[in-house]
Amino acid sequence: MKYYVETHEWIELVDGIATVGISKYAAEELGDLTYVEMPALGETFAAGDVIGTVESVKAASDIFAPIGGT
Numbered sequence: 001m002k003y004y005v006e007t008h009e010w011i012e013l014v015d016g017i018a019t020v021g022i023s024k025y026a027a028e029e030l031g032d033l034t035y036v037e038m039p040a041l042g043e044t045f046a047a048g049d050v051i052g053t054v055e056s057v058k059a060a061s062d063i064f065a066p067i068g069g070t
Helices: 024-030
Strands: 002-004 009-014 017-022 033-037 050-056 060-064
Touching: 017 024, 017 060
Parallel strands: none
Antiparallel strands: 002 009, 009 017, 033 050, 050 060
């Protein structure tokens, strides 16, 4: 099951592993992506921290951590 946050990210927990993504709405607003930056494996962050960036020909947007973790 995916859980969505107000900043258009989602998180899905499967077997103790969390996967984070952006909502369909956010993806459609950005259009075709030209660059994606995500945290390195093992990096620690708190809920609300910027954990990555997505860029398109239309805009750039930060990705915020829905929860804290490593």
